[in-house]
Amino acid sequence: MSEQARPPIARRGRSAKPPLSSRSIVDATLALVRERGVDALTLRQVAERVDTGPASLYAYFANRDVLLEHVLDAAYAEVRLVDTHDGERGWREALAGTIVETITTLARYPGLGSVALGTIPVLPGALRLAEHELALMDEGGVPPGRAALGIDLIAQFAASSAIERSVRLLGGRGDGERQQVRSAYENADPALFPRIRRQAALLTAPDDRARRDFAIRVLIDGIERTAT
Amino acid sequence: MSEQARPPIARRGRSAKPPLSSRSIVDATLALVRERGVDALTLRQVAERVDTGPASLYAYFANRDVLLEHVLDAAYAEVRLVDTHDGERGWREALAGTIVETITTLARYPGLGSVALGTIPVLPGALRLAEHELALMDEGGVPPGRAALGIDLIAQFAASSAIERSVRLLGGRGDGERQQVRSAYENADPALFPRIRRQAALLTAPDDRARRDFAIRVLIDGIERTAT
DNA sequence: CTTCAATCACGAACACTGTTCGCGAACAGT
DNA sequence: ACTGTTCGCGAACAGTGTTCGTGATTGAAG
Secondary structure, X not given: OOOOOOOOOOOOOOOOOOOOOHHHHHHHXXXXXXXXXXXXXXXXXXXXXXXXXXXXXXXXXXXXXXXXXXXXXXXXXXXOOOOOOOOOOOHHHHHHHHHHHHHHHHHOOOOHHHHHHOOOOOOHHHHHHHHHHHHHHHHOOOOHHHHHHHHHHHHHHHHHHXXXXXXXXXXXXXXXHHHHHHHHHHOOOOOOOHHHHHOHHHHHOOOHHHXXXXXXXXXXXXXXXXXX | OOOOOOOOOOXXXXXXXXXXXXXXXXXXXXXXXHHHOOOOOOHHHHHHHOOOOHHHHOOXXXXXHHHHHHHHHXXXXXXXXXXXXXXXXXXXXXXXXXXXXXXXXXXXXXXXXXXXXXXXXOOHHHHHHHHHHHHHHHHOOOOHHHHHHHHHHXXXXXXXXXXXXXXXXXXXXXXXXXXXXXXXXXXXXXXXXXHXXXXXXXXXXXXXXXXXXXXXXXXXXXXXXXOO
């Protein structure tokens, strides 16, 4: 029933190889995800990093998905929390900064955003982030019911933004592709898609940062004023 | 040499078998995705549905991902566009309805939301949706620059909502899991996560619909008023 | 100090996957 | 009737997540 602490694992006689543990497996996986992304991650690579075979990982995690959930939480734990700095900064700016930090941290680990969207947050790293956001909204006088909806919305936005960004990073060709999309819009059928054709330039103009900042402003303003 | 029995070779021209085409492959895949989801989809299943071998699919689509992009667009094409019905309904309500339709349509095809987040929309189904949203915002007097940011934000929100929803549907046990999450929050370390512990009930109270409606209101209000 | 059962690491194997290759059948143009 | 070309697709490949049985390594008992 209750999970007791795992006894220290004695290593086999020879070298002083570091002992296997969930912590070390998660850390190794996190590093691999940063280098290659979740999609390219294989359990064999993880096993090699911790100097064992793939079967050994199953003593610590039921399967690949469970391992990734813990890796995600380790990433959440790395997010720098921006606070109001004793009133120097407003709660809105602190919250916006925390959201940006969440996105950039997640985007550093390509594919983890997808894990985040499929997981209900219960591990400590995610709770830490949620607690901080609740505290900021509390400071801003946001009623708790709305704050509850707000942190869900923020988490969903941050995860999906990280996915979009890391896909664009891995896909490469950042600027060439935009030109390509723009010309696709400009050549769209004017009978079916007149606005897209006419506003092609405007539609492809904003860069990632502009979209992100606009979205964050929409979210925070909305959380502050929208009736529940 | 046990296998000499090949099916009668009447394969060509006026054979009883319908000719292979991108359209028929996409349709077959769409049906399979609705039944089993993207993750469980294999090219062998698709090939079997169109009565061929997996290698033949590569004559029409460069790889699995490209096929899925076309499947996504076929799903977009199914989204029912809600309009203002000659002024009976406001543009906000029409836009909200269209967003809901997009989410429910995508959620009917588990896993397609992830494809949507990784794809820049250029195929006709996505353009049709974007054109409609642009028209509604135009009717509402939203300036084009803000509308451009708006459709991006809406697309991102719809895709990520569909992911969350279909994950929750496939994960099953909708209500039991919520109880579990709630008790996890209630038992959180009060020194580290006081608000989560105190507001556990509030945090787990809103259901999917409440969250979705709140989010849509935040988005539309924000798009209407937030400065660019 | 020896013995023994329990624990746990992990090599090998399994069932599948997306993708490639090359043969051969079916056509169009001589 | 004979090509040259196209293209469907069976078979094979490299690699995946996961399972299982084996054997090494242990703390405690004798």
